[in-house]
Amino acid sequence: MKSPLRLERRLEQPKWLNWAVPLISLAAALVLGAIVLWITGKNPIDVYQRIFERGFAGKRAFSGALEMATPLAFTGLCAAVAFRMGLINIGGEGQFYMGAIGASWVAISLDGTPVGLSIVLSCLAGMLFGSVYSAIVGILRARYNTNEIITSLMMNYLAGILLNYLIFNSKSFWRDPDSPQFPKGKPIADRAAWNTYTVFGIAVPIAFLIAILAGVTIWFLYKRTRFGFEVGVIADSPKAARYAGIRTSSTIVVVMAMSGALAGLGGAADVGNFRGLLDAKGLQMAGYGYTGIVVAALARRNPITTVAVAIFIGGLTKAGYALQGPDFPSGLVGTLQGLILFTAVAGEILIKYRIKLNVRRAGAVTA
Amino acid sequence: MNSNILIIIISSAIFYGTPLFFAALGGIFTERSGVLNLGVEGTMLIGGVSGAWACIHIGGSAWFTVTMSILVGALAGGLVSTLLAFLCITLKTNQTVAGLAITIFAGTVGLSSYFANIWEVAKNPVPRPIRTMDLFGLADMPILGPILFRQTSLTYLSWLLAILSTVYLFRTRIGLQLRAVGESPQTADAMGISVIRYRYIHTILGGALAGVGGVFYSLAIVPTWVDGMTKGAGWIAIALVIFGFWRPSLALVGAYLFGGLQSLSSTLKARGVDISGDILDALPFFMTIVVLVLVSSRFAHRRLGAPAALGIPYEREER
Numbered sequence: 258m259k260s261p262l263r264l265e266r267r268l269e270q271p272k273w274l275n276w277a278v279p280l281i282s283l284a285a286a287l288v289l290g291a292i293v294l295w296i297t298g299k300n301p302i303d304v305y306q307r308i309f310e311r312g313f314a315g316k317r318a319f320s321g322a323l324e325m326a327t328p329l330a331f332t333g334l335c336a337a338v339a340f341r342m343g344l345i346n347i348g349g350e351g352q353f354y355m356g357a358i359g360a361s362w363v364a365i366s367l368d369g370t371p372v373g374l375s376i377v378l379s380c381l382a383g384m385l386f387g388s389v390y391s392a393i394v395g396i397l398r399a400r401y402n403t404n405e406i407i408t409s410l411m412m413n414y415l416a417g418i419l420l421n422y423l424i425f426n427s428k429s430f431w432r433d434p435d436s437p438q439f440p441k442g443k444p445i446a447d448r449a450a451w452n453t454y455t456v457f458g459i460a461v462p463i464a465f466l467i468a469i470l471a472g473v474t475i476w477f478l479y480k481r482t483r484f485g486f487e488v489g490v491i492a493d494s495p496k497a498a499r500y501a502g503i504r505t506s507s508t509i510v511v512v513m514a515m516s517g518a519l520a521g522l523g524g525a526a527d528v529g530n531f532r533g534l535l536d537a538k539g540l541q542m543a544g545y546g547y548t549g550i551v552v553a554a555l556a557r558r559n560p561i562t563t564v565a566v567a568i569f570i571g572g573l574t575k576a577g578y579a580l581q582g583p584d585f586p587s588g589l590v591g592t593l594q595g596l597i598l599f600t601a602v603a604g605e606i607l608i609k610y611r612i613k614l615n616v617r618r619a620g621a622v623t624a
Numbered sequence: 625m626n627s628n629i630l631i632i633i634i635s636s637a638i639f640y641g642t643p644l645f646f647a648a649l650g651g652i653f654t655e656r657s658g659v660l661n662l663g664v665e666g667t668m669l670i671g672g673v674s675g676a677w678a679c680i681h682i683g684g685s686a687w688f689t690v691t692m693s694i695l696v697g698a699l700a701g702g703l704v705s706t707l708l709a710f711l712c713i714t715l716k717t718n719q720t721v722a723g724l725a726i727t728i729f730a731g732t733v734g735l736s737s738y739f740a741n742i743w744e745v746a747k748n749p750v751p752r753p754i755r756t757m758d759l760f761g762l763a764d765m766p767i768l769g770p771i772l773f774r775q776t777s778l779t780y781l782s783w784l785l786a787i788l789s790t791v792y793l794f795r796t797r798i799g800l801q802l803r804a805v806g807e808s809p810q811t812a813d814a815m816g817i818s819v820i821r822y823r824y825i826h827t828i829l830g831g832a833l834a835g836v837g838g839v840f841y842s843l844a845i846v847p848t849w850v851d852g853m854t855k856g857a858g859w860i861a862i863a864l865v866i867f868g869f870w871r872p873s874l875a876l877v878g879a880y881l882f883g884g885l886q887s888l889s890s891t892l893k894a895r896g897v898d899i900s901g902d903i904l905d906a907l908p909f910f911m912t913i914v915v916l917v918l919v920s921s922r923f924a925h926r927r928l929g930a931p932a933a934l935g936i937p938y939e940r941e942e943r
């Protein structure tokens with residue numbers, strides 16, 4: 258059985274493909290999404306136009322895109338950092354929750370500390386909680402060779418159950434005692450709220466700036482340090498890494514902990530910069546961790562691109578939620594995100610291979 | 625009284641374990657051919673919503689409606705995994721990411737919820753749920769009756785499938801060739817077996833079985849469509865393939881153990897046992913991690929390991 262397509266491995270990968278392919282992937286995803294809309298009787302142009310208007314056009318819309326982009330930038334970095342080493346951490350979701358739990362614990366307890374210090378403290382708490390949670394996955398992988406995909410995913414469900422327990426099913430420290438009828442999180446201390454700046458009429462949360470900083474730091478770490486080089490060697494050839502004396506096991510744990518710290522930082526930002534409390538239901542409905550995988554894949558694991566892609570996906574997601582209604586079914590955003598992930602992963606083959614049609618080859622095969 | 629609770633726990637373990645087994649059996653076929661399907665969760669949800677749609681819209685006798693719903697669910701699951709097969713087999717993409725893409729695309733906030741919205745299937749319970757039936761009139765037999773003879777038609781079908789698939793995998797020529805494709809596609813190819821065809825067929829078959837698992841959720845367990853109703857069952861099924869060491873019989877046992885864990889909270893609560901629901905809800909996920917760690921030890925891997933070519937796209941050496 259002959260496939261009509263033939264893939265030929267590229268010997269060299271031209272540079273321009275690195276930015277052209279994600280754009281092609283994105284365009285392809287939008288076309289596929291339009292087909293889904295059209296088949297199900299919606300007008301794709303109309304839907305896309307409304308997404309664009311609500312997601313990106315104008316200062317208010319763009320502020321909303323940045324707000325949604327912030328958690329996605331962190332979860333995107335979380336996925337990208339692990340992908341880079343060939344580890345699939347899909348536990349960003351749970352690590353994000355844990356970060357939010359840790360940061361809200363600190364932010365509720367803070368009393369009269371300067372704003373700058375409380376931001377630093379809640380960031381540290383979020384990173385600590387997120388990294389400990391993901392390090393468990395890393396240790397199981399390094400020590401017992403346990404598949405990190407399934408364990409990290411199971412831990413998402415466990416973290417979700419923990420959130421429900423803390424807010425709905427117990428009288429925990431995190432639950433607001435003043436609202437016994439409608440369980441919700443206890444508000445954080447006033448001085449623990451993070452700043453949002455207004456630049457040219459656009460609201461820029463400080464957490465977004467922290468995300469950019471994190472992206473640049475990761476880029477530097479992976480491109481310019483010995484540690485980053487070792488991670489690259491392990492990813493490309495575990496055997497070579499072993500012969501070179503690189504300690505693969507401990508690097509796995511460190512990379513997983515870093516990955517979880519980034520997601521945890523996102524959780525801290527969610528509490529400090531946006532919701533101001535531990536929002537058990539809102540966090541679980543948002544699914545930032547899963548969307549972060551889409552962000553990282555479309556950004557081709559580049560940490561700086563990840564932050565930029567987060568703005569795009571953020572605007573798309575924000576618009577999707579804002580427009581939800583009879584004309585705009587709720588599943589649409591996830592469908593589009595999934596399609597983007599499809600085309601992003603399929604786009605990778607354009608970089609690795611040249612695609613040839615077998616028909617054309619028929620004459621030349623004898624050579 | 626105590627033995628009564630035990631019987632209820634066992635029979636509901638089988639009830640809740642049935643969709644897990646269908647999905648895990650699908651995973652076994654897919655992975656035996658060398659393809660890793662991480663899209664089971666999304667595939668189950670698409671199967672579930674399509675089955676619910678069929679149940680609402682296809683008239684006729686109860687039997688006919690239910691059968692058609694199951695078939696529609698299987699068809700939908702098969703279609704979704706055709707997409708996965710195209711990505712993983714023809715385009716040779718990264719199978720892990722492709723599977724995740726399926727789950728995000730089809731999953732809780734994806735296409736399954738979109739379909740549920742535009743088809744309006746979530747409003748009411750499905751008109752013809754899959755009910756338990758009294759097999760051979762033995763349902764009232766003490767102890768064994770509720771466990772073995774008061775189950776759903778799909779559960780009886782799953783027992784049949786467990787036997788048939790074991791014979792298929794280990795006692796037929798095609799099954800042998802399938803395992804060859806999963807272990808060493810180069811060798812299989814040299815023997816004249818079409819690696820591509822075997823992988824496509826078994827990936828699609830696996831998706832269809834996951835789709836049936838999804839139908840069990842929307843037609844038997846709840847039985848109303850709820851967005852994201854499988855709640856991680858697809859992922860547990862993927863883990864069950866590993867616990868079952870890629871064997872249908874062991875996967876059946878595993879499915880019932882995890883079905884038992886899943887049902888424990890509702891069973892005990894219904895009986896007025898005072899215990900924290902959260903701990904019980906966490907149990908299946910926690911145990912998945914524990915068992916996964918146990919079976920990934922070196923000994924277990926060497927004795928009963930995964931298909932050697934699992935997750936690796938097959939590229940025929942040209943020239």
